Amino acid sequence: MRIIFISNYMNHHQLPMSDALYNILGEGNYYFIQTEPIEEERLNMGWHQDFNRKYLIDVSRSTIKKEYSRKLANMADVVIIGACKKPLFYIAERNKNCKITFRYSERLLKKSLLQFFSSKRKKVMHELYKANFNPNEYLLCASAYTAFDFSLYGLYKNKMLKWGYFPKTIQYNVKDLMAKKQHDVIRILWVGRYIDWKHPEDAIKAVAQLSVKNYHLSLIGTGPMKAKLESLIKINKLESNVTVLSAMSPEEVRGYMEISNIFLFTSDYNEGWGAVLNEAMNSGCTVIASHAAGATPFMIEHGKNGIIYKSGDIKGITKILDRLLKNQDETKRIGEEAHNTIVNVWNAENASSRLIDFCTELINNNQSLNIMDGPCSKTIAIKQWKMYKVSKNKKDDL
Secondary structure, eight states, X not given: OOEEEEESOOOTTTHHHHHHHHHHHOTTSEEEEXXXXXXXXXXXXTOOOOOOOTTEEEOTTOHHHHHHHHHHHHHOSEEEEOSOSOTHHHHHHHHHTTOEEEEEEOOSOSSOGGGGGOHHHHHHHHHHTGGGOOTTEEEEESSTTHHXXXXXXXXXXXXXXXXXXXXOOOOOOHHHHHXXXXXXXXXXXXXXXXXXXXXXXXXXXXXXXOSOOOEEEEEEOOSTTHHHHHHHHHHTTOTTTEEEEOOOOHHHHHHHHHHOSEEEEOOOTTOSOOHHHHHHHHTTOEEEEETTSTTHHHHOOBTXXXXXXXXXXXXXXXXXXXXXXXXXXXXXXXXXXXHHHHHHTSSHXXXXXXXXXXXXXXXTTOOOOOOOSSTTSBOOOOOGGGHHHHHHHTOOOO
């Protein structure tokens, strides 16, 4: 089986899955086609640009390579196509021949559900999907909200699978990992860009209301809100309890996660996925996660491997923090379960293996493979305004 993955650029969130697919399929049977150079903003955040892999084909500056990559895509057994300009350049011929293709997408209507009524967006959706209908095309949902957004356009009924991003999974000795988290104070961590829809200010506002002070909050990132965050710390007289740090490499961020007890994931609906959730869970953190972020409803079982709160509910975060600060055994238990979720289910190796098994079934005209949960399991369209309740109760009954 030959699989081609086409996306805008390689990054450290896509690399582990690509490595896993290459290792399973073997040389010549897997290629990643990079269509664009990596964004400068991402490089400034510490993302790497040079991923030296045999399977990586960078067509962003080569017309010859671009034509070659289209031929590869046409001949492949399976193509996965993510975010890139002019995707039909690579898959239009495949669609005509009804070849197995996976669209890989975050949600469509991040900013507002009112975007659905845009005539321009409807035209784009028609051109990209309906006018090029392929009965052997499936949707890899890199957000728990993707299925609902696509269902509004009448697309991919019964052909939507849970997916996401799969950053590097570190195989820790759990006992040693949790020992790193033993401190005189509870360490709380927030990581991301300092921008409005990631809401780093919510982390500061939440700890400002805590009744106990045996904690330290660190924020790691870069962005236009940094000065505002520092001002908020001064106003609330939190200088001894809160530190705002600059951007770091992914490896340095992991180091902070490994010694942190609690991770705050405060993004709103604009967060397509949120790979920091994977990394924090892998690092044994107890995550307090906004229900609106794309990764949260897929990965977190409320009260078991993390805690879900309603996006924007700062008092809700404070209440959860108060409980965890007073019950370190609960914090440790949830952190260990979070780690186990990543190591056993939500990792690149497991996702890649499941995807290959799923593709094998399709190639053999057999769809008997029944994956109950996690990557490659079927997902349904849950209405956005019902997701909080559904996620907390874990009922796929909308």
